[in-house]
Amino acid sequence: MVKDDNKIDFYDDNNHDYRDFWVGRDYEHEAELIAFKKLLEGRHYKLAMDYGGGYGRLTPTLLEYSDQVILVDPSKKQLAIAKEKLAGLNVKFVQQQEKDNVPAEDASLDFLAMIRVSHHLPNPNPVFSEIARALKPGAESVIEIASEAHFVNRMRYLKQLKAVPSEPVAVGVHANGAEDDTPFVNHNPKTIEHQLEEQGLRVLEKLSVSNLRHRVFKENLPMSALLGVEKVAQRPLAYANFGPSIFFLVKKG
Numbered sequence: 535m536v537k538d539d540n541k542i543d544f545y546d547d548n549n550h551d552y553r554d555f556w557v558g559r560d561y562e563h564e565a566e567l568i569a570f571k572k573l574l575e576g577r578h579y580k581l582a583m584d585y586g587g588g589y590g591r592l593t594p595t596l597l598e599y600s601d602q603v604i605l606v607d608p609s610k611k612q613l614a615i616a617k618e619k620l621a622g623l624n625v626k627f628v629q630q631q632e633k634d635n636v637p638a639e640d641a642s643l644d645f646l647a648m649i650r651v652s653h654h655l656p657n658p659n660p661v662f663s664e665i666a667r668a669l670k671p672g673a674e675s676v677i678e679i680a681s682e683a684h685f686v687n688r689m690r691y692l693k694q695l696k697a698v699p700s701e702p703v704a705v706g707v708h709a710n711g712a713e714d715d716t717p718f719v720n721h722n723p724k725t726i727e728h729q730l731e732e733q734g735l736r737v738l739e740k741l742s743v744s745n746l747r748h749r750v751f752k753e754n755l756p757m758s759a760l761l762g763v764e765k766v767a768q769r770p771l772a773y774a775n776f777g778p779s780i781f782f783l784v785k786k787g
């Protein structure tokens with residue numbers, strides 16, 4: 535059983551700046567932008583939430599598809615950076631006080647994005663239930679998970695004649711780089727899909743993201759080639775849950 539306590543302000547660690555995590559990860563960032571835009575193409579929302587939005591890495595992109603964004607994060611530090619970065623944009627900032635809570639009225643949101651947050655949720659079910667509560671009927675959400683079932687891992691499990699666990703798996707690297715007690719788990723996409731459906735969040739589409747994250751590719755291929763592959767492969771590779779990050783587009787009801 536993966537440890538799960540009530541702490542949610544890990545990103546307030548003064549010894550660490552989450553922006554540093556992205557240094558040298560241009561490929562992963564661009565791959566996520568490709569996926570996010572692909573899923574949001576042709577859509578426009580009135581009120582959207584960037585849940586666990588951090589310093590607002592993806593908020594400007596979300597604003598291209600919405601009139602207003604509420605950026606929610608438990609970390610004061612991330613929110614302070616976001617306020618500076620997003621000054622002048624139509625963004626409202628809310629500090630999340632309680633674990634597993636989506637700070638919004640029932641059926642009030644047209645859209646919610648939750649990217650790179652589920653790896654801090656050893657039990658994501660209560661958050662999925664909160665997302666379902668806060669979305670209007672027919673509203674949509676993009677939920678990203680760090681996948682335990684990516685191709686390289688599947689080969690590792692196969693070598694040990696084991697199946698990929700259906701439960702979350704604790705991984706040894708802390709997402710924010712800090713040597714602290716931040717929970718960091720990978721999920722099984724099949725379990726997540728099931729959990730989403732149980733909350734009435736119907737999966738409309740799935741993308742496999744950062745498919746060439748392995749250093750063999752990153753060190754030997756130019757960025758244009760890496761991203762070219764991402765553009766064409768995210769949809770077909772999703773059928774096999776190939777990549778380390780899976781983006782779900784879901785609809786309430």
Ligand SMILES: C[S@@+](CC[C@H](N)C(=O)[O-])C[C@H]1O[C@@H](n2cnc3c(N)ncnc32)[C@H](O)[C@@H]1O
Pocket residue numbers: 542543544545552585586587588589590591592607608609612630633634648649650651654655709
């Ligand atoms: C890896 S960062 C991702 C930030 C942003 N979504 C992005 O993709 O750049 C994870 C964010 O989730 C927030 N977080 C951590 N635990 C959380 C929880 N239980 N509920 C909501 N947000 C959480 C952190 O404060 C942090 O800003």
